[in-house]
Amino acid sequence: MLPFARVAILGLGLxxxxxxxxxxASMPSxxxxxxxxxxxxxxxxxxxxxxxxxxxxxxxxxxxADLVILCVPVGAMGGLAAEFADDLPAEAIVSDVGSxxxxxxxxxxxxLPGATIVPAHPVAGTENSGPEAGFAALFHKRWCIVTPAPxxxxxxxxxxSEFWRRLGADVEIMEPxxxxxxxxxxxxxxxxxxxxxxxxxxxxxxVTSSEVIKYSAGxxxxxxxxxxxxxxxxxxxxxxxxxAVLDMLQRFSEDLSExxxxxxxxxxxxxxxxxxxxxxxxxxxxxxxxxxARPDFxxxxx
Amino acid sequence: MLPFARVAILGLGLxxxxxxxxxxASMPSxxxxxxxxxxxxxxxxxxxxxxxxxxxxxxxxxxxADLVILCVPVGAMGGLAAEFADDLPAEAIVSDVGSxxxxxxxxxxxxLPGATIVPAHPVAGTENSGPEAGFAALFHKRWCIVTPAPxxxxxxxxxxSEFWRRLGADVEIMEPxxxxxxxxxxxxxxxxxxxxxxxxxxxxxxVTSSEVIKYSAGxxxxxxxxxxxxxxxxxxxxxxxxxAVLDMLQRFSEDLSExxxxxxxxxxxxxxxxxxxxxxxxxxxxxxxxxxARPDFxxxxx
Numbered sequence: 001m002l003p004f005a006r007v008a009i010l011g012l013g014l015x016x017x018x019x020x021x022x023x024x025a026s027m028p029s030x031x032x033x034x035x036x037x038x039x040x041x042x043x044x045x046x047x048x049x050x051x052x053x054x055x056x057x058x059x060x061x062x063x064x065a066d067l068v069i070l071c072v073p074v075g076a077m078g079g080l081a082a083e084f085a086d087d088l089p090a091e092a093i094v095s096d097v098g099s100x101x102x103x104x105x106x107x108x109x110x111x112l113p114g115a116t117i118v119p120a121h122p123v124a125g126t127e128n129s130g131p132e133a134g135f136a137a138l139f140h141k142r143w144c145i146v147t148p149a150p151x152x153x154x155x156x157x158x159x160x161s162e163f164w165r166r167l168g169a170d171v172e173i174m175e176p177x178x179x180x181x182x183x184x185x186x187x188x189x190x191x192x193x194x195x196x197x198x199x200x201x202x203x204x205x206x207v208t209s210s211e212v213i214k215y216s217a218g219x220x221x222x223x224x225x226x227x228x229x230x231x232x233x234x235x236x237x238x239x240x241x242x243x244a245v246l247d248m249l250q251r252f253s254e255d256l257s258e259x260x261x262x263x264x265x266x267x268x269x270x271x272x273x274x275x276x277x278x279x280x281x282x283x284x285x286x287x288x289x290x291x292x293a294r295p296d297f298x299x300x301x302x
Numbered sequence: 303m304l305p306f307a308r309v310a311i312l313g314l315g316l317x318x319x320x321x322x323x324x325x326x327a328s329m330p331s332x333x334x335x336x337x338x339x340x341x342x343x344x345x346x347x348x349x350x351x352x353x354x355x356x357x358x359x360x361x362x363x364x365x366x367a368d369l370v371i372l373c374v375p376v377g378a379m380g381g382l383a384a385e386f387a388d389d390l391p392a393e394a395i396v397s398d399v400g401s402x403x404x405x406x407x408x409x410x411x412x413x414l415p416g417a418t419i420v421p422a423h424p425v426a427g428t429e430n431s432g433p434e435a436g437f438a439a440l441f442h443k444r445w446c447i448v449t450p451a452p453x454x455x456x457x458x459x460x461x462x463s464e465f466w467r468r469l470g471a472d473v474e475i476m477e478p479x480x481x482x483x484x485x486x487x488x489x490x491x492x493x494x495x496x497x498x499x500x501x502x503x504x505x506x507x508x509v510t511s512s513e514v515i516k517y518s519a520g521x522x523x524x525x526x527x528x529x530x531x532x533x534x535x536x537x538x539x540x541x542x543x544x545x546a547v548l549d550m551l552q553r554f555s556e557d558l559s560e561x562x563x564x565x566x567x568x569x570x571x572x573x574x575x576x577x578x579x580x581x582x583x584x585x586x587x588x589x590x591x592x593x594x595a596r597p598d599f600x601x602x603x604x
Binding site for chain 2: 018039040068076081099121124125126127129133134135143145172178181182183186187188189190191192193194195196197198199200201202203204206208209211212213215216219221222223224225227228229231232234235236238239242245246248249251252253255256258259263264266268271273274275276277278279281282283284285288289291292294296297298299
């Protein structure tokens with residue numbers, strides 16, 4: 001039996017449109033409605049037949065749903081929830097796909113008093129954005145972290161978990177606060193670092209932008225992929241998960257200073273030791289199927 | 303006409319073995335000799351028939367060569383050159399593939415007085431190491447930067463350039479010092495940052511290593527690929543290109559502090575502006591064929 005029969009997807013970008021395609025592929029009998037605040041996105045969604053019904057308001061999209069998933073930047077969750085609060089069926093479960101969870105649990109709980117709220121975070125994505133960037137396999141073999149609000153019934157948590165398993169994900173249940181600490185290091189800090197280094201490289205005087213681009217295969221190009229991610233989404237992540245990000249950043253800066261000092265004083269042994277230790281992490285990620293084992297991610301020219 | 307007839311490759315790791323395979327593929331009539339300081343690597347090279355003759359000393363490998371390419375960590379260049387100095391034919395050209403060039407020009411010039419020295423740096427690689435990790439297509443459509451010693455004759459520079467073009471690379475001529483500044487930002491700094499963040503993530507108390515690995519698809523896994531690169535090679539790069547790396551690192555740290563401050567004080571507009579600016583760099587890299595245009599580098603699960 002399917003966990004839900006009528007799913008409303010609010011926000012039809014990369015993740016929302018991937019959820020829609022995943023539902024179509026793995027649960028084809030589910031009735032799908034969708035909404036996006038951007039009229040242009042709604043038009044595209046209709047043109048590519050992304051969902052059964054693209055509504056012109058959030059309220060119209062949720063009115064029949066038994067699952068409502070908010071797929072918008074985390075700073076927009078509360079406002080969007082307020083928009084459809086009056087139209088939300090009493091028995092519907094509200095979920096989302098945001099990259100921070102404590103602030104989202106708080107915003108949804110405040111905007112939807114009495115509703116069943118089971119936030120989730122599929123740890124998956126690409127650097128592309130918009131309704132045409134999504135694809136059904138995005139969540140295959142990726143983890144989806146479910147962070148239920150304190151009063152969410154167990155059966156609701158299980159239904160949302162089953163929904164994600166049907167999209168191909170493995171599910172883990174976690175406290176929202178712990179999620180935010182874990183993701184600060186595995187996702188938020190890496191994005192901040194990547195945005196920074198791409199910015200630094202763009203601002204040099206004696207090395208031209210054209211040189212930076214030409215010789216980017218030395219390692220820099222990897223960072224530019226992450227730094228091409230959606231700016232609105234990431235602005236909201238850093239504002240919403242401020243404390244955890246600042247703490248991780250502080251640790252990173254201390255470690256970087258130590259390596260900086262090792263370089264300045266020519267401490268080769270210390271550098272070698274650090275660089276050796278980090279190899280094992282890569283090996284574990286490959287072994288656990290969390291990355292492509294082929295060299296260089298299997299980039300097309302190899 | 304081929305630029306060289308008898309090529310000696312000293313150091314049979316990822317790059318050396320890729321050069322060997324590239325020569326076999328694109329210049330099959332060239333006689334290839336090889337040497338590696340590690341007897342195990344020499345044995346593997348013989349077993350996989352990497353070159354025509356695997357010599358047991360560097361001197362024996364170069365004795366008939368008209369091109370000698372040193373493919374060892376930059377800190378080992380001078381010592382290796384001294385080993386074969388007495389056996390180097392007077393008309394041979396000496397080149398290398400090191401990631402820093404000023405220190406290599408200096409070390410080779412000192413060890414090989416009177417020799418024709420034309421260092422080069424193919425900006426290509428993967429996170430794998432050793433004689434079995436190489437492949438002929440590694441240099442296809444990548445840049446190879448040639449940084450001739452001051453007294454190298456133009457014809458020697460042209461022959462080395464043609465050699466790399468035959469391996470599929472585009473060639474650029476550059477001053478060694480400028481090369482080291484450019485690569486400090488497009489390659490050395492990214493590696494240092496990646497090694498640091500992978501180390502930081504391994505040292506957390508309340509987030510376990512197993513969580514870091516499980517949820518690495520949020521961005522972290524990209525950094526682990528770079529941080530799996532050869533530790534000896536990278537130790538030498540940071541020691542040899544110290545000044546340029548420390549300068550770039552200083553700029554990076556300043557930029558990171560600025561973003562840190564923007565997060566602490568909730569300056570969303572500033573974050574949004576920075577994150578928007580960096581998107582354009584990615585676009586240029588794709589347009590110039592320096593990275594895979596498919597989302598997520600075309601990783602296998604998409």
